[in-house]
Amino acid sequence: MESLQITPALWAFPVSLILAIAVLIGIWSIGTYYKATKFYRIATGIPCAVILTLIMILFLIIEGTFGNEMHKTWLFVIPAIMFMFSLGLVTLRRIKNRSGLGFIMNHAGLFLVVWAMTFGSADYMESRMIIYKGGSENLGFMEDGGTMPLNFHIKLDNFRTEYYPDGTTPRQFYSDLSINDKKMTASVNSPVKYDGYMIYQSGYDVRNGSYTILQIVRDPWLWIVWTGIAMLAIGSLIMILKKI
Amino acid sequence: MMTGWNDFIWYASASSLLWITGSVLSFKKFRTGNVIFASGILIYLVFIILFWKSLGRAPMRTMGETRLWYSFFIAVTSWLLHLRWRYKFLLPFGAVLATVFSVINILKPEIHSTTLMPALQSAWFIPHVTVYMVAYAVVAAGLLVAVASYFKGEELMKMTDDLTRIGTALILIGMLMGAVWAKQAWGTYWAWDAKENWAAVTWLFYVSYLHIRSRYPLKRNLAVITLAVAFVALQITWYGVNYMPAARKSMHTYTMTD
Numbered sequence: 001m002e003s004l005q006i007t008p009a010l011w012a013f014p015v016s017l018i019l020a021i022a023v024l025i026g027i028w029s030i031g032t033y034y035k036a037t038k039f040y041r042i043a044t045g046i047p048c049a050v051i052l053t054l055i056m057i058l059f060l061i062i063e064g065t066f067g068n069e070m071h072k073t074w075l076f077v078i079p080a081i082m083f084m085f086s087l088g089l090v091t092l093r094r095i096k097n098r099s100g101l102g103f104i105m106n107h108a109g110l111f112l113v114v115w116a117m118t119f120g121s122a123d124y125m126e127s128r129m130i131i132y133k134g135g136s137e138n139l140g141f142m143e144d145g146g147t148m149p150l151n152f153h154i155k156l157d158n159f160r161t162e163y164y165p166d167g168t169t170p171r172q173f174y175s176d177l178s179i180n181d182k183k184m185t186a187s188v189n190s191p192v193k194y195d196g197y198m199i200y201q202s203g204y205d206v207r208n209g210s211y212t213i214l215q216i217v218r219d220p221w222l223w224i225v226w227t228g229i230a231m232l233a234i235g236s237l238i239m240i241l242k243k244i
Numbered sequence: 245m246m247t248g249w250n251d252f253i254w255y256a257s258a259s260s261l262l263w264i265t266g267s268v269l270s271f272k273k274f275r276t277g278n279v280i281f282a283s284g285i286l287i288y289l290v291f292i293i294l295f296w297k298s299l300g301r302a303p304m305r306t307m308g309e310t311r312l313w314y315s316f317f318i319a320v321t322s323w324l325l326h327l328r329w330r331y332k333f334l335l336p337f338g339a340v341l342a343t344v345f346s347v348i349n350i351l352k353p354e355i356h357s358t359t360l361m362p363a364l365q366s367a368w369f370i371p372h373v374t375v376y377m378v379a380y381a382v383v384a385a386g387l388l389v390a391v392a393s394y395f396k397g398e399e400l401m402k403m404t405d406d407l408t409r410i411g412t413a414l415i416l417i418g419m420l421m422g423a424v425w426a427k428q429a430w431g432t433y434w435a436w437d438a439k440e441n442w443a444a445v446t447w448l449f450y451v452s453y454l455h456i457r458s459r460y461p462l463k464r465n466l467a468v469i470t471l472a473v474a475f476v477a478l479q480i481t482w483y484g485v486n487y488m489p490a491a492r493k494s495m496h497t498y499t500m501t502d
Contacts, residue, residue, distance in 0.1 A: 046456075046458065050456060069436065171365075173362060189363065222433075232416060235413075244328075244410070
């Protein structure tokens with residue numbers, strides 16, 4: 001398994017963007033100039049779509065059952081890229097034919113999500129940062145042991161815990177932060193945003209609340225995923241409305 | 245006055261009785277049967293509302309609580325679809341399935357704590373769970389109609405297709421809301437968590453069914469097998485996943501962290 005591991009850092013920006021655009025150009029050229037080929041006929045057929053879907057299902061079942069990170073191996077990534085191509089070609093054909101808004105929304109939306117997930121994974125950065133009350137910090141620690149320095153400091157003005165009426169079960173955790181004199185409060189389920197970074201309430205000092213643990217996330221491809229999700233939502237609603 | 249699981253048996257028995265009576269009656273008297281069935285739904289709803297008020301939070305956190313909604317939405321969905329499409333067996337199907345899930349809740353009472361951990365306090369919580377419960381009820385109806393098609397005629401598959409299309413779309417909407425919520429709570433919209441992976445498996449099986457039906461409309465057995473497998477995947481997503489090795493790392497098993 002070790003040798004099959006992928007290293008997303010290999011295609012970090014700008015390689016990610018170049019590869020992603022290359023995939024779009026590839027799909028567009030096949031769908032425009034090679035429509036008469038057998039490859040195109042097979043790749044855009046339903047049997048191909050179903051078989052690729054079943055392969056995706058197989059890997060998701062393995063990972064969902066045993067928790068091994070299948071999605072970080074070439075075994076998963078190669079069929080996922082084939083899935084992406086097949087989906088892209090079918091979507092392009094329907095867009096060119098201008099037929100079926102629901103179909104286009106569902107297929108194009110899923111394509112965008114898979115596409116942005118695949119290439120955006122290299123540019124996704126996440127780290128955890130410990131800040132003591134009154135202190136400030138600009139260095140986050142990543143899961144692989146590396147560090148993620150920010151070009152601003154986050155100061156923890158206060159950390160607060162809110163309890164249920166029983167007085168012992170926590171209801172919510174708040175970190176009052178200031179960044180370059182800008183005040184903001186992060187709590188569970190409501191992160192704050194600064195300079196392209198999302199800052200999450202992630203943990204705290206369980207003994208006496210003297211420090212907070214923040215999660216710092218950079219996800220520059222996120223807006224493409226949101227676009228795909230919005231299209232899928234519209235496509236699903238169309239599917240339902242057509243049947244009621 | 246507090247309403248809790250101890251009171252459930254009374255409301256559930258009354259509802260089940262009305263559902264079964266109403267569905268049997270609906271064969272002879274459409275209107276009366278439907279009204280009686282609806283009153284069963286109403287009683288069930290009264291329990292949910294009183295229970296919700298007593299808990300001080302939405303009853304959507306434990307297995308028992310989600311099964312409460314499952315019974316409720318199966319009853320509501322089968323009632324509405326019966327009004328819309330007039331298939332006679334829809335009401336008895338809804339009555340039996342809703343009753344079964346109520347009985348499970350009575351026989352296997354689970355321990356409920358009255359508080360909700362911070363990660364679950366989100367505007368997305370209720371729509372996310374509700375949409376999934378409706379989706380589960382709709383695809384369950386789809387599978388049952390598919391089985392019925394072997395006895396009552398293949399033209400029933402048209403109805404299975406309609407139900408499964410609606411159910412698949414709802415499953416996707418539930419999953420998308422989960423993704424948006426996950427971004428808010430955990431920093432990433434997809435964490436390759438066991439429950440997420442199985443949810444994707446479930447959705448993809450239903451998607452496969454729809455594609456198989458559109459390409460091979462005459463291969464009913466293949467389609468129905470796919471639908472049955474999808475339903476098994478759905479059960480695993482819903483509760484089976486908690487028993488799998490991968491669940492130890494799962495962010496979706498809230499009961500373990502209490």
